Amino acid sequence: MAPEAAYVSGDYADRAVLQAILKGTSEVIDLAYATVPQTSFANPIFDIVSNLPPSVGMLQEAIAAGLRKVVMVSSGGTVYGATDSLPIREDHRTDPISPYGITKLTIEKYARMFHSVTALPVVVARPGNAYGEEQRPHSGQGFVSTAIHSIVRGDEIGIFGAEGTVRDYIHVADVASGIVAVLEHGASGDVYNIGSGQGRSNLDVVKVLEPLASRAGFTVRTNILPSRGFDVPANVLDCGKLATLSGWLPRVSFEEGINRVWNAVLAGYRR
Numbered sequence: 001m002a003p004e005a006a007y008v009s010g011d012y013a014d015r016a017v018l019q020a021i022l023k024g025t026s027e028v029i030d031l032a033y034a035t036v037p038q039t040s041f042a043n044p045i046f047d048i049v050s051n052l053p054p055s056v057g058m059l060q061e062a063i064a065a066g067l068r069k070v071v072m073v074s075s076g077g078t079v080y081g082a083t084d085s086l087p088i089r090e091d092h093r094t095d096p097i098s099p100y101g102i103t104k105l106t107i108e109k110y111a112r113m114f115h116s117v118t119a120l121p122v123v124v125a126r127p128g129n130a131y132g133e134e135q136r137p138h139s140g141q142g143f144v145s146t147a148i149h150s151i152v153r154g155d156e157i158g159i160f161g162a163e164g165t166v167r168d169y170i171h172v173a174d175v176a177s178g179i180v181a182v183l184e185h186g187a188s189g190d191v192y193n194i195g196s197g198q199g200r201s202n203l204d205v206v207k208v209l210e211p212l213a214s215r216a217g218f219t220v221r222t223n224i225l226p227s228r229g230f231d232v233p234a235n236v237l238d239c240g241k242l243a244t245l246s247g248w249l250p251r252v253s254f255e256e257g258i259n260r261v262w263n264a265v266l267a268g269y270r271r
Helices: 015-022 037-042 044-064 097-120 141-152 172-185 201-215 240-246 255-268
Strands: 027-030 067-074 123-129 130-131 155-160 169-171 191-194 222-223
Touching: 015 141, 027 044, 027 172, 037 044, 037 097, 044 067, 044 097, 067 141, 067 172, 097 123, 097 141, 097 172, 123 172, 130 172, 130 222, 141 155, 141 201, 155 201, 169 172, 169 255, 172 191, 191 240, 201 255
Parallel strands: 027 067, 067 123, 123 191, 130 169, 155 222
Antiparallel strands: none
């Protein structure tokens, strides 16, 4: 934890907690969300109830607090849905195919409605598929972490479809710097993608991991499973809009990021 930051634990749905936190605050980056695509499909009602009312409540409290800027972190990997062409620009149609994506998009629409009606200075960030050294494996979200932990534990890596889905993997450090760029430079009421602009299938990720595993004495085993209806087949983001506005670009190459995560996971198992 950063020593200069103050950490407060509380219920995101509790308006009194939000009021206390927002008092004296000028900027908010909202990353709160209770579900992932897989769990949202299993229980779509819970996805709505646990995420939409608290997020709308936060926006209302932000209006009351008179904040200078609010960044709502949405999902570039789900709100667009299946697409006709890649990479995806912010003005592409939004037609999500999972409850998670539908709720994320609905929160975006509430944010932009409040911007239009009350002049709330809110901006939407749509990150790609974040990965990093401390991402939890086997949580229904985060293929890189799950694949690495599976290799080290001697488990099979589940791949849904012949090569799996194609995703825009971006290291969490670049996601963080992208969100800061949106906060500092984003125009109120606008939307910005945060990604690498490169697409990789699950099988592509495994191929990058294979030499790392081999050098460490591990065997990589995959299990090809039927594709899932709630998985967008391919998602790659065009981030030229944010780059042109702010100069932001991702700094961590995929190979460097994979090495970082591999070494961190391996060190954790060898303690």
